Amino acid sequence: xxxxxxxQGAGQGPEVERTATLRDFRVPAYVHExxxxxxxxxxxxxxxxxxxxxxEGYTPTERxxxxxxxxxxxxxxxxxxxxxxxxxxxxxxxxxxxxxHGYLDELVAALxxxxxxxxxxxxxxxxxxxxxxxxxxxxxxxxxGVIDLVMRLSAEAAAAGGYCKxxxxxxxxxxxxxxxxxxTPVNSGAGTATxxxxxxxxxxxxxxxxxLQDHHLQWMxxxxxxxEVDGHLLVHSDTTAYLDYGRSIEEVNDxxxxxxxxxxxxxxxxxxxxxxKRFSFRDEGGADAVRSLLDTYGGTRIVHGHSxxxxxLGEVGSEDxxxxxxxxxxxxxxxxxxxAIAMDxxxxxxxxxxxxQLPLAD
Numbered sequence: 001x002x003x004x005x006x007x008q009g010a011g012q013g014p015e016v017e018r019t020a021t022l023r024d025f026r027v028p029a030y031v032h033e034x035x036x037x038x039x040x041x042x043x044x045x046x047x048x049x050x051x052x053x054x055x056e057g058y059t060p061t062e063r064x065x066x067x068x069x070x071x072x073x074x075x076x077x078x079x080x081x082x083x084x085x086x087x088x089x090x091x092x093x094x095x096x097x098x099x100x101h102g103y104l105d106e107l108v109a110a111l112x113x114x115x116x117x118x119x120x121x122x123x124x125x126x127x128x129x130x131x132x133x134x135x136x137x138x139x140x141x142x143x144x145g146v147i148d149l150v151m152r153l154s155a156e157a158a159a160a161g162g163y164c165k166x167x168x169x170x171x172x173x174x175x176x177x178x179x180x181x182x183x184t185p186v187n188s189g190a191g192t193a194t195x196x197x198x199x200x201x202x203x204x205x206x207x208x209x210x211x212l213q214d215h216h217l218q219w220m221x222x223x224x225x226x227x228e229v230d231g232h233l234l235v236h237s238d239t240t241a242y243l244d245y246g247r248s249i250e251e252v253n254d255x256x257x258x259x260x261x262x263x264x265x266x267x268x269x270x271x272x273x274x275x276x277k278r279f280s281f282r283d284e285g286g287a288d289a290v291r292s293l294l295d296t297y298g299g300t301r302i303v304h305g306h307s308x309x310x311x312x313l314g315e316v317g318s319e320d321x322x323x324x325x326x327x328x329x330x331x332x333x334x335x336x337x338x339x340a341i342a343m344d345x346x347x348x349x350x351x352x353x354x355x356x357q358l359p360l361a362d
Contacts, residue, residue, distance in 0.1 A: 081115040084125040084357075092127030092162050094230055098343035098354040099133065099169070099305045102140025102205065104149065106353040114355045121149070123156035123164070130157065131229065133305035134169025134236035139203035139348045143175075144211040151219060168223035168256070169236040169305065170275035174199050176220055176260065177268050179212060186269040193269065203348075221260050224253040225275075226297060232358055233299030237306040238281050238342070240289050241274035242297075249297050278307045287337040294339070301339055303358070308346035309333045327351050332360065 086092055095114065100107050111117045118124040132150060137143025150166055157164040177195035185192050226242055226249045227234045235242060246252040259267050280289045281302070290302050310327035312335065329352040333342040341360065345352035 081113055083118075084115040084128050086126045086128070092125070092129055094129045094232075094358045095131070096232075096234065096303055096343055096356055096358060097130065097132045098345055098356075099135040099308075099347065100140070100146050100353060101135055101171070101203075101348050102137055102143035102146060102208070103347050103353060104140075104142040104145040106347055107146060107149065110353045110355040114357070116355070117153070123153050123160060123162075125157070125162060126160050127162040128157070129162055129229070130164040131227070131234055132164075132166040133234065133303070133343055134167045134223070135171045135305060135344075136166075136169070137175055137208050138171045138199070138205065141205070141207070143205060143208040144216065147216055147219065151215075165227075166223055167227065167234060167236050168220070168225050168275075170272055171202070172220045172223060173268065173272040173275060174202060175204070175208070175212070176217060177265070177272060178204060178209070179217060180263065181265040181268070184265050186265045188269065188273075195265070195269065195272075198272075222257070225256050226252050228298045230358065231300045232341075233294060233297055233302045235293075235302060235304050237275050237278060238304045238340070239274070239277035239306075240280050240292055241277050242293065244274060247296060252297075279312075281336040281340045282307075282312055286335070287339055290336045290339040301341060301359075303341045303343060305342075305344040307342065308344045308349060308351065309342050310346050310349065310351060312342055329354070332356050334360065 084093055084095075095116065097107070097110075108117070108121060112119070116123070116125040116128060116130060130153070136146045136150065140146075150164065153164040154166075174195065178199035181195045183194045183196050185194060187193075225235065225245075228249060242252055245255040256271065259271055280286065281304075293302055294300065308327075309329050309332075312333055315327055327346055327349055329345040331345075332354060334340070335342065341358075343354050343356065345354040347353040
């Protein structure tokens, strides 16, 4: 398998309607600020047929993540748990969320199961600290609904003395690029490429592009790529490519923000390409790769999304998606001599959307 983004092409069957009871999460009015995107057009207005969207011979990333149709059995219906337990003093408990990819219903159910939001979808976790590891859109039916929810929970958590924060994933870079650059050719190791073609190939949803607004773009562009919390180094991708952007967390985040601000298509494409790399921690030398990041940026364990746990375990190896039972994912996967925690439960493969309290109980 070529190291790249495990993503699925755009042809995913009939358009899925968002669940009426969950799609109306509103963003507070104060986030609707003006920005550089207000007068731009987006490729969602004139999306060509899928068979014409990808230039002949062009493969921006590996299409190796089968989407198993979930049918009528989403991860919903569970009663919300009691609110997360709060310590008497000091910071609240720490939780992380794996890749969501537009599965809003599953996200709501998982957050309720952990006692982080109530039956009405409101923050009820007090001083809890919640981190999303990136990849909010593409493949699933309601990526914009996911972003709206995360933005609203960020405001509600802050008001309660906690926080809800997010990291930048490769699909945030992809959506930003598709919106900003559309069909503009970029330099690619595989030949001429465009962000729009890559976005369509990698599960881009026209319904998301149609609903993408200026405040969504501003929010995504400001996300950090790396953070260290309580000894956990949080990143999206299981790659050492972060080392190309700085020798400290602050330098990495500043370099990526500056790259996006310059708005050069080739630079943003190179950033996207590097963030699609994966499996650096899985095979021989994986523990050393983790240590190179921990030694540079701090922390005692790395926590990442991006690569679905079934792939890390070698349990899913085909693109045909014929096994509709889906992989069995019980929780995070600890590997690389115990130094790495994988959090992508494979929700796009009928796996599990993971929300996990840290540290893990060893």
